Amino acid sequence: MRDATYDVVTIGGGPAGMAAALAARQAGADRVLIIERDRELGGILQQCIHNGFGLRKFKEELTGPGYADRYIEMVGAAGIDVWLDSTVLAAEAGGRITCVGPTTGLATVEAKAVVHSMGCRERTRGAIRIPGSRPAGVFTAGAAQRMVNMEGYLPGRDVVIIGSGDIGLIMARRMTLEGARVRAVFEIMPYSNGLTRNIVQCLEDFGIPLYLSHCVVAVHGHDRVTGVTVAEVDADLHVKPGTEFDLPCDCVLLSVGLIPENELGRAIGVSTDRITSGAVVDQFRQTSKPGFFAAGNVLHVHDLVDLVSNEAEIAGRSAALFAKGVFGEATHERAVIAGEGLRQVVPQRLSTLEKGKNAIRFFFRSKAPMGPSIIALKTEDGIVWDRKLRVVKPSEMIVADIPVNRFAKASHIEFVLTLDEHPEPLEGAVEEEDA
Amino acid sequence: MGEMRGLEPISSKADVVVIGGGVVGCAIARELSRYRLDVVLLEQAPDVATGTSKANSGILHAGFDCEPGTWKARLNVRGAALYAEIAEGLGIPRREIGSLVVAHSDADLATCESLLARGRENGVAGLEIWGADRLRAHEPSISADVAGALWAPTAAVVCPFLATVGFGENAIRNGAKIHTECGVTGLVTAGGRIVAVETTRGRIEARFVVNAAGVHAADVARLAGDDSFTIHPRRGEYILFDRSTGALARSVLFPTPSKVSKGILVSPTVHGNIFIGPNAADVDELDDVETTAPGLDEIISGARKIVPDLPLQNAITEFAGLRAAAGKDFIIGESPIVKGLVHAAGIQSPGLTSAPAIGEAIAEILADLGLKLTPDPTFVPVNPHRPKFTEQTPVEQMARIAADPLAGRVICRCETITEAEIVAAIRAPCGARTIDGVKRRVRAGAGRCQGGFCGPRVTAILARELGIPVTAVRKETLESWLFYARAGLEIREDIDA
Known part of the structure; x- marks a missing residue:
């Protein structure tokens, strides 16, 4: 077993984890570690190959991997340790972290302060109870995005998108550019759930219709998806009888919300905000557990990565000061x-x-x-x-x-x-x- | 789309052909593999446990509600006892958590009393009637208006997928063959007796055929000219909740039963999730496993009668399964029309519980019909122990990673499943061939993100281990391919060539 001691450890090496680690170094933490389960740093940015990142932070328009690269370089130059391909199994109160990886093996790390920067996951079909059959071809938009942009495969050729979250909108454009037909985006709310710029640039520019106050009431197909049944909903989100119509497709992408991946926080009993599903924090981003900080999408889901970076800088700096004993528990x-x-x-x-x-x-x-x-x-x-x-x-x-x-x-x-x-x-x- | 995986050639003859790779067929094949017999099991799907065996309540019933003297009563009690004996050795997760039939009224309590009397007649141990206070102390989330309950301590929950796979793997280890993607197209008779089975992959000579084809059993019987029974598929829908809701119920909570079904229940799964369901709706199609909005509403309101505060926001998936309803009892025995054709049909609840006992019953019937059962001294009743990474001690985990670095790579973050566990599930006898097959065996993708994170990774592992392109990886059924090649990729390959 590998054992190590650090001032600050960030769990997750996406934009929040990298920015927090950098801020911790800049605030005087000598030994800083990023633990990342994927094979590279950057988190979800690595599959976001579209542009629009970094307008605030770097005053230029970058792609997701481009934005990640800026931080990866800074992390490399700052003398921060990085463990890739390593998954944290537990982070106990007091700062003892257990993680596992093919090269690190089973390791324990003693951290004076911990930053939770695990990001978020996508809400699934099951969570919103879309009835119907369960054929191949139903994916969350983010999983589909990874397959297209990182693995090089298409999840479908004739696509319906449920939910107007930003990833769904981005994928509507991406699938169109890959030669797929994107039939429509259906949003159950009477307003869209994505950034205005994405509605314009990803749907309107490609002539993809956005149906507000509509939901999918059934998925059809045995082997592959063959179609969906859609209906209009009233102000209480109940289906209006008689408004149902069928739409053929071979793929359904879901963009129906993101949920903080806060299981490590819950496991040690940090107070959780019922609305955000993330931790309850103070202005230093310290949780109810001394020495545990949180930032980025594990705390609350953001729209812009630039703001994730900003928030993580607060958490990283605070963690460094906590590690040095400058300030105590929240x-x-x-x-x-x-x-x-x-x-x-x-x-x-x-x-x-x-x-x-x-x-x-x-x-x-x-x-x-x-x-x-x-x-x-x-x-x-x-x-x-x-x-x-x-x-x-x-x-x-x-x-x-x-x-x-x-x-x-x-x-x-x-x-x-x-x-x-x-x-x-x-x-x-x-x-x-x-x- | 993707080309098919090269399947191994099928056997040309066997002593017994078992049709159907559900829990019943696999349990029968495993029982027959004790003897010096050539046993071949045929399954039309790419994997075992893809029909009723994958979508049921996963309960080992105590056996108090079957009418005494029926196959159901006898095989339920015997099956439950067999699981207690063999589950661990076969790698079948099982937890004896007991069940409660919850009464809301004096009339319900009277029903519980009669179930208790019936249970004693069936030989079920430990049955008791509980008052409301004791029930509430045991189940703090239960509805305030309960009157009492029937407590059955021997009821257990089991993993129905790993039960099927455990029986199937053990059958193969003891010499049986399981041919997947092998649909039965004909049953050849001569002089009123079975002589061969025609399949999509060739002909198999056999003097005995066991029909364990689930909802398809009547269709299989008709291939031999036996129309002695029909199967009515009865759909049941379920909602599964995240493991974080596991405290909602300690035991299996049944409502007081009606005439047609055991009702909509609230129960822990063997893995610590909570599920609610099933309802019961007769459907026309043998593959109609669609969930419906009214059906899901029905099970929600049904479950709320037992546990009012359901954490609906923590639902992780909904699914439906078909019960192979035929009549009051299981149909077990030789066809009245075709010699050598033995039915294990109409296996609805308590079919999962009864499965290993059905295996024994079928072996006895085959012996009575003249099949010579010579015990095979090399029979090994257990499967190699494949411990879950999360259940090992740190010292064991370290040793495992040292021997195989893939044991250190967590692929499914929700359930903490390592790449080594997934690879082992693919390479094992009766191994996984599909995304859902991996999920059923090791739970990668069975957690709260439902494969959102690990899906692409499991796809890549399956492609690598099976030696197939990613475009040939399937979700579950024969043509359930998941991914297409990107447009233009073929062109680039042409240029390279």
């Missing part, structure tokens, strides 16, 4: 409430504020699409901060850097999202979404 003394109009907020807790810190970044998602809106911070003193938003979609995260002096002494911290009664004509977006 106090989680104040709850941050996602109030009216908001589905979620991260961080969900505030611990004792750090001296010299001027602003804290919060991430939000709205409950529903809204036009011109105002996001505001309410404390016991009333509204202490607000900002106008031109447009709001649940699929596009709202990011706000809020000056600490607005809420430094507040005991009640609640964000609300309301319609803007007096929208101003705006030039360009004031919100943080990517154009």
